[in-house]
Amino acid sequence: MSRSQFLPQIPYGTKDFLPRDARRKRAAENALASLFARWGYDEVVTPTFEYLETLTVGVSGDLVQSLFKFFDRNNAILALRPDMTTPIARVAATRFRESVPPLRLFYLTNVFRQEQAQAGRQCEFYQAGVELLGAGGPAADAEVVALAVTALLETGLTNFQVGLGQVQFLNGVMAESGLTAGEQQRVKQFLVSRDLVGLGEILAGSSLSAAAQKLIREIPLLHGNDKVVSEAYRLVGNDVSRAALDNLADIRRLLAGYGVERYVTFDLGLIRDLDYYTGMVFEGYTPGLGFPLCGGGRYDNMVAAFGVDCPATGFAMGIERILLALERQGIAPPEAVRDAYVAWDEGALAAAIAEAGRLRHEGRTVEMALEASSRAEAEAARAAKGYSRLVYCDNNVAAG
Numbered sequence: 431m432s433r434s435q436f437l438p439q440i441p442y443g444t445k446d447f448l449p450r451d452a453r454r455k456r457a458a459e460n461a462l463a464s465l466f467a468r469w470g471y472d473e474v475v476t477p478t479f480e481y482l483e484t485l486t487v488g489v490s491g492d493l494v495q496s497l498f499k500f501f502d503r504n505n506a507i508l509a510l511r512p513d514m515t516t517p518i519a520r521v522a523a524t525r526f527r528e529s530v531p532p533l534r535l536f537y538l539t540n541v542f543r544q545e546q547a548q549a550g551r552q553c554e555f556y557q558a559g560v561e562l563l564g565a566g567g568p569a570a571d572a573e574v575v576a577l578a579v580t581a582l583l584e585t586g587l588t589n590f591q592v593g594l595g596q597v598q599f600l601n602g603v604m605a606e607s608g609l610t611a612g613e614q615q616r617v618k619q620f621l622v623s624r625d626l627v628g629l630g631e632i633l634a635g636s637s638l639s640a641a642a643q644k645l646i647r648e649i650p651l652l653h654g655n656d657k658v659v660s661e662a663y664r665l666v667g668n669d670v671s672r673a674a675l676d677n678l679a680d681i682r683r684l685l686a687g688y689g690v691e692r693y694v695t696f697d698l699g700l701i702r703d704l705d706y707y708t709g710m711v712f713e714g715y716t717p718g719l720g721f722p723l724c725g726g727g728r729y730d731n732m733v734a735a736f737g738v739d740c741p742a743t744g745f746a747m748g749i750e751r752i753l754l755a756l757e758r759q760g761i762a763p764p765e766a767v768r769d770a771y772v773a774w775d776e777g778a779l780a781a782a783i784a785e786a787g788r789l790r791h792e793g794r795t796v797e798m799a800l801e802a803s804s805r806a807e808a809e810a811a812r813a814a815k816g817y818s819r820l821v822y823c824d825n826n827v828a829a830g
């Protein structure tokens with residue numbers, strides 16, 4: 431095939447970050463890394479791929495279906511990490527056995543899921559997130575939710591809401607409902623996709639009493655401020671659901687101390703599409719984006735699946751989704767800094783190199799011409815490239 435006929439493509443669900451996007455991504459990531467560090471979190475970097483059996487510990491359902499899998503030369507099955515929660519649980523269980531809890535870790539990295547791709551939702555995508563391991567109480571959950579809100583603000587977004595739920599609320603309702611395991615699973619799927627018609631149909635076809643059906647149909651509507659918790663308390667009689675509501679009320683009280691409670695609303699129908707959560711769960715939304723900006727929650731059984739009992743909570747945000755939301759909301763990306771264009775007359779290249787070095791040493795952003803030019807040509811090049819200043823070196827003077 432001749433070169434002109436070859437039109438290279440990139441795989442489905444991947445994208446190139448050209449300089450403008452890469453700059454915006456870098457700016458967001460730098461801001462988040464510095465924020466996480468200010469909250470006492472240390473960065474970890476884990477392998478891009480791991481053994482399949484490691485990545486499936488404590489995880490089932492859709493996440494496992496979406497793995498990219500391949501073999502090494504010994505025929506061991508490997509997979510690209512679909513998120514960082516499992517790799518960090520592995521690290522915590524194997525490398526930090528002796529350290530004093532809690533452990534606060536953060537990451538900024540790419541993860542991979544084979545899914546239907548669309549804007550803001552590629553098969554390779556970037557996450558910024560934290561995991562807080564070794565603390566089981568509401569203080570840890572409140573810290574993680576507050577950090578998620580602060581992180582969204584740090585990126586420049588202001589128009590967003592975080593929905594806060596608790597998986598044990600629904601578990602309690604399900605346990606006392608009398609639905610079969612299969613029916614419970616389908617109810618959960620309809621709640622994940624917020625398909626109220628499908629939910630109504632499965633309930634109508636079940637053997638549940640009218641009162642029990644009504645309760646489950648109302649769960650997606652339990653959405654709003656503090657009143658929602660008292661309303662839900664009246665609706666459910668079982669201890670598991672009530673303990674979940676108490677836990678949410680505790681977290682919400684602590685969030686007020688962080689000053690972020692106005693960004694947070696209760697959403698008792700919130701179920702994440704990852705099934706390792708065991709307690710509070712949350713997702714952040716912004717108008718005009720049909721999928722969450724960030725999400726997380728408590729997952730107390732994952733590290734135990736690696737052999738060390740250790741409660742844990744955390745969240746991750748989708749970097750591309752943040753960038754898309756910023757773009758759609760007209761929030762200006764950082765401009766590229768272009769301080770000086772250094773050009774030179776025949777015979778003055780050495781002087782130009784020295785001058786560029788001096789300016790760079792001062793912290794200026796400098797581009798060097800690679801061929802000699804006249805001052806007029808250099809000025810035209812400076813303007814075209816968007817540099818604020820021309821430094822023109824000739825054989826007599828080294829400035830301009």
Ligand SMILES: N[C@@H](Cc1c[nH]c[nH+]1)C(=O)O
Nearest residue numbers: 513515726727744745746
């Ligand atoms: N790994 C989850 C987010 C999370 C981090 N910790 C707990 N949950 C995700 O990809 O959505």
